[in-house]
Amino acid sequence: MENLKLNTKNLSAISERIAVPKYNRETIKTGIVHVGIGGFHRAHEAFYTDQLLQDENIKDWGICGVALLDFDTKIYNTLKEQDGLYTLIVKELDGKHTKRVIGAITEYLFAPENPSKVIEKMASPEVKIITLTITEGGYNYNEATKAFDFENPLIIHDLKHPNAPKTIFGYLTQALKLRQERGLKGITIQSCDNIQGNGHMTQNMLLSYVSKAAPGLTDWIMDNVSFPNAMVDRITPVTAVEDIAHLKEISGIEDAWPVVCEPFKQWVIEDNFIAGRPAWETVGAQFVEDVVPYEKMKLSLLNAGHSVLGLLGALIGYHTIDEAVNNINIRTFLKQYMDEEVTPTLGDLEGVDLDAYKQSLLERFGNINIKDQIDRICSETSAKYPIFILPTIQSQLANNGDIVLAAFVTAAWAIYSLGTNENGNSLNIKDALKQELNQKAKEAKQNPTAFLELETVFGDLQQNVLFSEAYIKAYNNINNNGIEYCIKQINSNY
Structure with missing residues (x-):
């Protein structure tokens, strides 16, 4: 031919x-x-x-x-x-x-x-x-x-x-x-x-x-x-x-x-x-007439879901999103995050079968033919976090909702920003704030909440005692026990 x-x-x-x-x-x-x-x-x-x-x-x-x-x-x-x-x-x-x-x-x-x-x-x-x-x-x-x-x-x-x-x-x-x-x-x-x-x-x-x-x-x-x-x-x-x-x-x-x-x-x-x-x-x-319900659902579930899979998967050593979501522990964690922390913030979505949508996301993430690179998904997380994840945290805090899983993901990002995964291999971090993130990640080894000091990313999240306590607990737990052990431990609580 x-x-x-x-x-x-x-x-x-x-x-x-x-x-x-x-x-x-x-x-x-x-x-x-x-x-x-x-x-x-x-x-x-x-x-x-x-x-x-x-x-x-x-x-x-x-x-x-x-x-x-x-x-x-x-x-x-x-x-x-x-x-x-x-x-x-x-x-x-x-x-x-x-x-x-x-x-x-x-x-x-x-x-x-x-x-x-x-x-x-x-x-x-x-x-x-x-x-x-x-x-x-x-x-x-x-x-x-x-x-x-x-x-x-x-x-x-x-x-x-x-x-x-x-x-x-x-x-x-x-x-x-x-x-x-x-x-x-x-x-x-x-x-x-x-x-x-x-x-x-x-x-x-x-x-x-x-x-x-x-x-x-x-x-x-x-x-x-x-x-x-x-x-x-x-x-x-x-x-x-x-x-x-x-x-x-x-x-x-x-x-x-x-x-x-x-x-x-x-x-x-x-x-x-x-x-x-x-x-x-x-x-x-x-x-x-109004896009808001659709976009909030998509940003909070699909885009945030991608970031969750990327950050957790990167620390374990995975290279593609399908590898991460086909790890049963990460998959369960993501499902719990979508059900327990995101869904309560979405309100009434007329004409949308939310359970079916969330299930479709897990299937799409798991498409082994796509091979979406984790370093692409994690690129520019400093611009994505305030849009995909932070609004969920803020809504949950305002309504006395659960933020443990989001705090865990944030702690994982702090450790990710040090630049190596748990196998000691370098991570290919692409972010406009790469240097600032890395500096705060180094400071976080002594004071975990130092990472939250980047106001352009986290706003005033550091000042919230409930979130800070959950974040510090997750940070120390990941450092002491490794990411996958901690994910299993969290899943067992749901």
């Missing part, structure tokens, strides 16, 4: 092997600019949009993918060489791989190379929506002060050099200024990140930045820009070398960066689009 490089020229020949876009990509107009063209976007929003574009009457919703950071050079170059095409590999629970080429990304820009080109594209009259996957930390939010972090060196740079920005806020501000100056209609900015109230967060952080960068723009934004909240879900692990090799071996397709994901997908969106929107509901998305 002849190997075929993935590009427009070879698409017809590739169509004889796997599914490819049926639409003429050259006739598609760019209606969406998406910032952050990593794996999740390509498995989620771009997938939904690709499905929509299969309708030959829909021509206005192509995606221009923007690589925002210097770090994104590789994905930009890959998409450029492959004409924006990539293969989506869905790893089914039975081990089968469902493959298709996605063509929704019809343009691609590298922001560090040409900032003005990105600003102009965002300000283009045909663009109706700007979507974001910039990770939880990209919103520049301080958990302790609940405010925008103006001390971030990149923000300081953008305020001094508005025409050569480095952050999403710098780009959005300049683009919206152009739209205002040119008398253009409004636009929607939609977050696709795992943050509760992600639309509100985007609006609040952008307006905070604009208050200093371009105060005269504030009223125009309030009148002409909408910020819908959304809940997104699809487990999308980092593409492995083996995935690239397997695609080439089985299908003869040379794709430098395919995307792998699970079969499950979910997108719940607040119907608040000021300039029109794609009919994503026709391909499986759900538009609602």
